[in-house]
Amino acid sequence: xxxxxxxxxxxxxxxxxxxxxxxxxxxxxxxxxxxxxxxxxxxxxxxxxxxxxxxxxxxxxxxxxxxxxxxxxxxxxxxxxxxxxxxxxxxxxxxxxxxxxxxxxxxxxxxxxxxxxxxxxxxxxxxxxxxxxxxxxxxxxxxxxxxxxxxxxxxxxxxxxxxxxxxxxxxxxxxxxxxxxxxxxxxxxxxxxxxxxxxxxxxxxxxxxxxxxxxxxxxxxxxxxxxxxxxxxxxxxxxxxxxxxxxxxxxxxxxxxxxxxxxxxxxxxxxxxxxxxxxxxxxxxxxxxxxxxxxxxxxxxxxxxxxxxxxxxxxx
Numbered sequence: 001x002x003x004x005x006x007x008x009x010x011x012x013x014x015x016x017x018x019x020x021x022x023x024x025x026x027x028x029x030x031x032x033x034x035x036x037x038x039x040x041x042x043x044x045x046x047x048x049x050x051x052x053x054x055x056x057x058x059x060x061x062x063x064x065x066x067x068x069x070x071x072x073x074x075x076x077x078x079x080x081x082x083x084x085x086x087x088x089x090x091x092x093x094x095x096x097x098x099x100x101x102x103x104x105x106x107x108x109x110x111x112x113x114x115x116x117x118x119x120x121x122x123x124x125x126x127x128x129x130x131x132x133x134x135x136x137x138x139x140x141x142x143x144x145x146x147x148x149x150x151x152x153x154x155x156x157x158x159x160x161x162x163x164x165x166x167x168x169x170x171x172x173x174x175x176x177x178x179x180x181x182x183x184x185x186x187x188x189x190x191x192x193x194x195x196x197x198x199x200x201x202x203x204x205x206x207x208x209x210x211x212x213x214x215x216x217x218x219x220x221x222x223x224x225x226x227x228x229x230x231x232x233x234x235x236x237x238x239x240x241x242x243x244x245x246x247x248x249x250x251x252x253x254x255x256x257x258x259x260x261x262x263x264x265x266x267x268x269x270x271x272x273x274x275x276x277x278x279x280x281x282x283x284x285x286x287x288x289x290x291x292x293x294x295x296x297x298x299x300x301x302x303x304x305x306x307x308x309x310x311x312x313x314x315x316x
Contacts, residue, residue: 001073007039021059075225094135127177131198137196143206145169153202155194168209171217240296247292
Protein backbone atom coordinates (compact mmCIF):
# COMPACT_ATOMS: atom_id res chain seq x y z
CA UNK A 1 0.00 0.00 0.00
CA UNK A 2 1.09 3.62 -0.55
CA UNK A 3 2.15 5.96 2.18
CA UNK A 4 -1.13 7.91 2.31
CA UNK A 5 -3.16 4.71 2.51
CA UNK A 6 -0.89 3.35 5.25
CA UNK A 7 -1.23 6.54 7.27
CA UNK A 8 -5.02 6.47 7.06
CA UNK A 9 -5.00 2.78 7.94
CA UNK A 10 -2.83 3.55 10.97
CA UNK A 11 -5.35 6.15 12.17
CA UNK A 12 -8.23 3.74 11.66
CA UNK A 13 -6.44 1.04 13.66
CA UNK A 14 -5.76 3.39 16.54
CA UNK A 15 -9.36 4.60 16.48
CA UNK A 16 -10.82 1.11 16.58
CA UNK A 17 -8.32 -0.68 18.84
CA UNK A 18 -7.06 2.05 21.11
CA UNK A 19 -3.43 1.77 22.25
CA UNK A 20 -1.11 -0.30 20.05
CA UNK A 21 2.58 -1.00 20.26
CA UNK A 22 4.86 -0.07 17.40
CA UNK A 23 5.48 -3.75 16.59
CA UNK A 24 1.73 -4.37 16.26
CA UNK A 25 1.22 -1.38 13.99
CA UNK A 26 4.21 -2.28 11.82
CA UNK A 27 2.88 -5.82 11.38
CA UNK A 28 -0.63 -4.63 10.47
CA UNK A 29 0.71 -2.07 8.00
CA UNK A 30 3.35 -4.36 6.52
CA UNK A 31 6.21 -1.94 7.24
CA UNK A 32 9.18 -1.67 9.55
CA UNK A 33 8.96 -0.07 13.03
CA UNK A 34 10.88 3.00 11.92
CA UNK A 35 8.16 3.75 9.35
CA UNK A 36 5.55 3.85 12.13
CA UNK A 37 7.60 6.51 13.88
CA UNK A 38 7.99 8.32 10.54
CA UNK A 39 4.22 8.32 10.03
CA UNK A 40 3.78 9.74 13.54
CA UNK A 41 6.17 12.59 12.69
CA UNK A 42 4.43 13.22 9.36
CA UNK A 43 1.08 13.49 11.14
CA UNK A 44 2.51 16.17 13.43
CA UNK A 45 3.37 18.24 10.35
CA UNK A 46 -0.36 18.19 9.61
CA UNK A 47 -1.21 19.20 13.20
CA UNK A 48 -2.47 15.69 13.92
CA UNK A 49 -0.93 14.40 17.11
CA UNK A 50 -0.59 10.74 18.01
CA UNK A 51 0.37 10.28 21.64
CA UNK A 52 2.64 7.58 23.02
CA UNK A 53 3.54 5.96 26.33
CA UNK A 54 6.92 4.33 26.93
CA UNK A 55 7.50 1.15 28.89
CA UNK A 56 6.41 -2.46 28.79
CA UNK A 57 2.69 -1.62 28.55
CA UNK A 58 3.16 1.49 26.46
CA UNK A 59 2.35 2.18 22.85
CA UNK A 60 0.78 4.68 20.48
CA UNK A 61 -2.76 5.91 20.97
CA UNK A 62 -5.12 8.42 19.45
CA UNK A 63 -7.07 10.57 21.86
CA UNK A 64 -10.80 10.77 21.19
CA UNK A 65 -10.74 14.52 20.67
CA UNK A 66 -8.61 14.10 17.57
CA UNK A 67 -10.87 15.11 14.66
CA UNK A 68 -9.10 13.72 11.59
CA UNK A 69 -11.69 10.94 11.19
CA UNK A 70 -14.54 12.63 12.99
CA UNK A 71 -17.23 12.86 10.34
CA UNK A 72 -19.79 14.44 12.62
CA UNK A 73 -21.85 11.24 12.54
CA UNK A 74 -23.51 10.18 15.79
CA UNK A 75 -24.89 6.80 16.80
CA UNK A 76 -28.42 7.52 15.59
CA UNK A 77 -27.20 8.64 12.17
CA UNK A 78 -24.95 5.59 11.94
CA UNK A 79 -27.94 3.34 12.62
CA UNK A 80 -29.62 4.91 9.57
CA UNK A 81 -26.60 3.96 7.48
CA UNK A 82 -26.86 0.42 8.83
CA UNK A 83 -30.51 0.24 7.78
CA UNK A 84 -29.43 1.44 4.34
CA UNK A 85 -27.00 -1.49 4.30
CA UNK A 86 -29.93 -3.83 4.97
CA UNK A 87 -31.89 -2.27 2.11
CA UNK A 88 -28.96 -2.34 -0.32
CA UNK A 89 -28.20 -5.98 0.46
CA UNK A 90 -31.76 -6.96 -0.44
CA UNK A 91 -31.63 -4.81 -3.58
CA UNK A 92 -28.46 -6.65 -4.74
CA UNK A 93 -26.44 -3.40 -4.72
CA UNK A 94 -23.31 -4.13 -6.76
CA UNK A 95 -21.01 -2.13 -4.46
CA UNK A 96 -22.32 -3.61 -1.21
CA UNK A 97 -18.88 -4.87 -0.06
CA UNK A 98 -17.34 -1.44 -0.63
CA UNK A 99 -20.21 0.19 1.26
CA UNK A 100 -19.73 -2.19 4.18
CA UNK A 101 -16.02 -1.33 4.29
CA UNK A 102 -16.90 2.37 4.52
CA UNK A 103 -19.28 1.58 7.41
CA UNK A 104 -16.48 -0.27 9.20
CA UNK A 105 -14.27 2.80 8.88
CA UNK A 106 -16.99 5.07 10.21
CA UNK A 107 -17.71 2.68 13.05
CA UNK A 108 -14.06 2.81 14.11
CA UNK A 109 -14.51 6.52 14.86
CA UNK A 110 -17.54 6.03 17.11
CA UNK A 111 -17.46 5.30 20.81
CA UNK A 112 -20.41 2.90 20.84
CA UNK A 113 -20.51 -0.65 19.56
CA UNK A 114 -23.38 -0.59 17.08
CA UNK A 115 -24.22 -3.95 15.59
CA UNK A 116 -27.97 -4.34 15.89
CA UNK A 117 -30.42 -3.57 13.12
CA UNK A 118 -33.73 -2.17 14.35
CA UNK A 119 -35.82 -2.57 11.20
CA UNK A 120 -36.67 -5.70 9.20
CA UNK A 121 -37.18 -4.92 5.54
CA UNK A 122 -39.36 -7.17 3.40
CA UNK A 123 -39.17 -7.11 -0.38
CA UNK A 124 -41.42 -8.89 -2.87
CA UNK A 125 -38.46 -9.52 -5.17
CA UNK A 126 -34.85 -8.58 -5.78
CA UNK A 127 -32.96 -8.11 -9.06
CA UNK A 128 -31.90 -11.45 -10.56
CA UNK A 129 -28.49 -10.33 -11.82
CA UNK A 130 -24.88 -11.42 -11.61
CA UNK A 131 -23.48 -8.81 -9.23
CA UNK A 132 -19.86 -9.13 -10.39
CA UNK A 133 -20.84 -8.81 -14.05
CA UNK A 134 -22.97 -5.75 -13.29
CA UNK A 135 -20.09 -4.21 -11.37
CA UNK A 136 -17.75 -4.81 -14.31
CA UNK A 137 -20.16 -3.07 -16.71
CA UNK A 138 -20.61 -0.18 -14.28
CA UNK A 139 -16.86 0.37 -13.93
CA UNK A 140 -16.28 0.26 -17.70
CA UNK A 141 -19.10 2.71 -18.36
CA UNK A 142 -17.91 5.11 -15.67
CA UNK A 143 -14.40 4.97 -17.12
CA UNK A 144 -15.79 5.76 -20.59
CA UNK A 145 -17.83 8.66 -19.17
CA UNK A 146 -14.84 10.16 -17.38
CA UNK A 147 -12.77 10.07 -20.59
CA UNK A 148 -15.64 10.99 -22.94
CA UNK A 149 -15.17 7.76 -24.88
CA UNK A 150 -17.85 6.07 -26.99
CA UNK A 151 -19.04 2.58 -26.09
CA UNK A 152 -19.91 -0.24 -28.48
CA UNK A 153 -22.39 -2.65 -26.98
CA UNK A 154 -24.61 -5.58 -27.82
CA UNK A 155 -27.93 -4.71 -26.26
CA UNK A 156 -31.12 -6.74 -25.96
CA UNK A 157 -34.19 -4.55 -26.35
CA UNK A 158 -37.68 -5.84 -25.58
CA UNK A 159 -38.95 -4.21 -28.76
CA UNK A 160 -36.18 -4.96 -31.27
CA UNK A 161 -34.16 -7.85 -29.80
CA UNK A 162 -30.37 -8.06 -29.78
CA UNK A 163 -28.62 -5.27 -31.71
CA UNK A 164 -25.15 -3.81 -31.88
CA UNK A 165 -25.05 -0.13 -30.96
CA UNK A 166 -22.53 2.64 -30.45
CA UNK A 167 -23.52 5.04 -27.68
CA UNK A 168 -22.23 8.18 -26.00
CA UNK A 169 -22.56 7.58 -22.22
CA UNK A 170 -24.05 10.59 -20.39
CA UNK A 171 -25.40 9.44 -17.02
CA UNK A 172 -25.63 6.18 -15.06
CA UNK A 173 -28.20 5.77 -12.28
CA UNK A 174 -30.10 3.17 -10.26
CA UNK A 175 -33.87 2.61 -10.28
CA UNK A 176 -35.69 -0.09 -8.28
CA UNK A 177 -32.48 -2.06 -7.83
CA UNK A 178 -31.41 -1.97 -11.49
CA UNK A 179 -28.71 0.22 -13.05
CA UNK A 180 -29.53 2.25 -16.16
CA UNK A 181 -27.39 4.19 -18.61
CA UNK A 182 -28.65 7.36 -20.27
CA UNK A 183 -26.78 7.71 -23.54
CA UNK A 184 -27.03 9.07 -27.06
CA UNK A 185 -27.61 6.10 -29.39
CA UNK A 186 -26.06 6.49 -32.85
CA UNK A 187 -28.35 3.75 -34.22
CA UNK A 188 -31.55 5.55 -33.18
CA UNK A 189 -30.11 9.08 -33.38
CA UNK A 190 -31.56 10.06 -30.03
CA UNK A 191 -30.97 9.86 -26.28
CA UNK A 192 -32.05 6.48 -24.92
CA UNK A 193 -31.98 4.49 -21.68
CA UNK A 194 -30.16 1.17 -21.46
CA UNK A 195 -30.63 -1.32 -18.65
CA UNK A 196 -27.22 -2.69 -17.66
CA UNK A 197 -28.58 -6.19 -17.11
CA UNK A 198 -29.60 -6.28 -20.81
CA UNK A 199 -26.15 -5.30 -22.06
CA UNK A 200 -24.71 -8.60 -23.28
CA UNK A 201 -21.23 -7.22 -24.06
CA UNK A 202 -19.55 -3.85 -24.24
CA UNK A 203 -16.27 -2.33 -25.34
CA UNK A 204 -14.91 1.14 -24.63
CA UNK A 205 -13.76 2.65 -27.94
CA UNK A 206 -10.87 5.03 -28.56
CA UNK A 207 -13.21 7.43 -30.34
CA UNK A 208 -14.24 10.44 -28.25
CA UNK A 209 -17.60 12.24 -28.13
CA UNK A 210 -18.72 15.67 -26.98
CA UNK A 211 -21.60 15.77 -24.55
CA UNK A 212 -24.10 18.49 -25.56
CA UNK A 213 -23.98 21.47 -23.24
CA UNK A 214 -27.76 21.68 -23.32
CA UNK A 215 -28.20 18.16 -21.92
CA UNK A 216 -29.42 18.37 -18.35
CA UNK A 217 -30.10 15.46 -16.01
CA UNK A 218 -32.55 17.67 -14.16
CA UNK A 219 -34.53 18.34 -17.35
CA UNK A 220 -34.38 14.68 -18.32
CA UNK A 221 -35.71 13.55 -14.94
CA UNK A 222 -38.34 16.28 -15.15
CA UNK A 223 -39.74 14.51 -18.20
CA UNK A 224 -39.98 11.24 -16.26
CA UNK A 225 -42.33 12.81 -13.72
CA UNK A 226 -45.18 12.17 -16.16
CA UNK A 227 -44.28 8.47 -16.53
CA UNK A 228 -45.48 5.50 -14.51
CA UNK A 229 -42.14 3.80 -15.16
CA UNK A 230 -38.95 5.24 -16.61
CA UNK A 231 -39.64 4.93 -20.34
CA UNK A 232 -40.23 8.44 -21.64
CA UNK A 233 -42.40 9.12 -24.66
CA UNK A 234 -42.65 12.59 -26.19
CA UNK A 235 -46.39 12.13 -26.74
CA UNK A 236 -48.42 13.07 -23.67
CA UNK A 237 -51.97 12.11 -22.78
CA UNK A 238 -54.59 13.60 -20.50
CA UNK A 239 -55.57 10.47 -18.59
CA UNK A 240 -58.83 10.05 -16.71
CA UNK A 241 -59.57 6.85 -14.78
CA UNK A 242 -62.41 5.73 -12.56
CA UNK A 243 -61.05 3.47 -9.82
CA UNK A 244 -63.29 1.38 -7.54
CA UNK A 245 -62.96 0.85 -3.78
CA UNK A 246 -60.71 -0.50 -2.19
CA UNK A 247 -58.14 -0.02 -4.98
CA UNK A 248 -59.09 3.65 -4.93
CA UNK A 249 -57.67 3.99 -1.43
CA UNK A 250 -54.36 2.40 -2.42
CA UNK A 251 -53.99 4.69 -5.44
CA UNK A 252 -54.94 7.81 -3.47
CA UNK A 253 -52.27 7.11 -0.84
CA UNK A 254 -49.49 7.86 -3.29
CA UNK A 255 -48.43 10.86 -5.37
CA UNK A 256 -47.93 9.36 -8.82
CA UNK A 257 -47.64 12.63 -10.75
CA UNK A 258 -47.22 16.24 -9.70
CA UNK A 259 -50.38 17.45 -11.45
CA UNK A 260 -52.61 14.54 -10.46
CA UNK A 261 -56.17 15.28 -9.37
CA UNK A 262 -58.11 12.81 -7.23
CA UNK A 263 -61.81 13.26 -6.63
CA UNK A 264 -63.59 10.95 -4.18
CA UNK A 265 -67.13 9.88 -4.98
CA UNK A 266 -69.92 8.81 -2.61
CA UNK A 267 -69.09 5.09 -2.89
CA UNK A 268 -65.39 5.78 -2.10
CA UNK A 269 -64.37 5.25 -5.71
CA UNK A 270 -62.19 7.98 -7.22
CA UNK A 271 -61.74 9.86 -10.45
CA UNK A 272 -58.01 10.00 -11.16
CA UNK A 273 -56.75 12.61 -13.64
CA UNK A 274 -53.21 13.51 -14.74
CA UNK A 275 -51.11 14.36 -17.77
CA UNK A 276 -49.01 11.27 -18.50
CA UNK A 277 -46.69 9.71 -21.05
CA UNK A 278 -45.27 6.28 -21.84
CA UNK A 279 -48.27 4.38 -23.21
CA UNK A 280 -46.70 0.93 -22.68
CA UNK A 281 -45.97 1.41 -18.97
CA UNK A 282 -49.22 3.28 -18.50
CA UNK A 283 -51.31 0.41 -19.91
CA UNK A 284 -49.42 -2.09 -17.71
CA UNK A 285 -50.19 0.07 -14.68
CA UNK A 286 -53.89 0.17 -15.54
CA UNK A 287 -54.00 -3.59 -16.14
CA UNK A 288 -52.35 -4.20 -12.76
CA UNK A 289 -55.54 -2.84 -11.15
CA UNK A 290 -57.62 -5.52 -12.82
CA UNK A 291 -61.38 -5.00 -12.88
CA UNK A 292 -61.12 -2.15 -10.34
CA UNK A 293 -60.36 0.44 -13.02
CA UNK A 294 -62.25 1.92 -15.97
CA UNK A 295 -60.41 3.98 -18.59
CA UNK A 296 -62.46 7.06 -19.45
CA UNK A 297 -59.82 8.75 -21.62
CA UNK A 298 -57.74 8.86 -23.81
CA UNK A 299 -58.91 6.57 -26.56
CA UNK A 300 -55.32 5.40 -27.23
CA UNK A 301 -55.10 4.01 -23.70
CA UNK A 302 -58.52 2.35 -23.98
CA UNK A 303 -57.51 0.61 -27.19
CA UNK A 304 -54.14 -0.50 -25.77
CA UNK A 305 -55.70 -1.98 -22.62
CA UNK A 306 -58.40 -3.77 -24.64
CA UNK A 307 -55.80 -5.24 -26.98
CA UNK A 308 -53.61 -6.58 -24.18
CA UNK A 309 -56.63 -7.84 -22.20
CA UNK A 310 -57.87 -9.72 -25.26
CA UNK A 311 -54.44 -11.30 -25.76
CA UNK A 312 -54.47 -12.41 -22.11
CA UNK A 313 -57.97 -13.85 -22.49
CA UNK A 314 -56.95 -15.88 -25.54
CA UNK A 315 -54.17 -17.53 -23.52
CA UNK A 316 -56.36 -18.52 -20.59
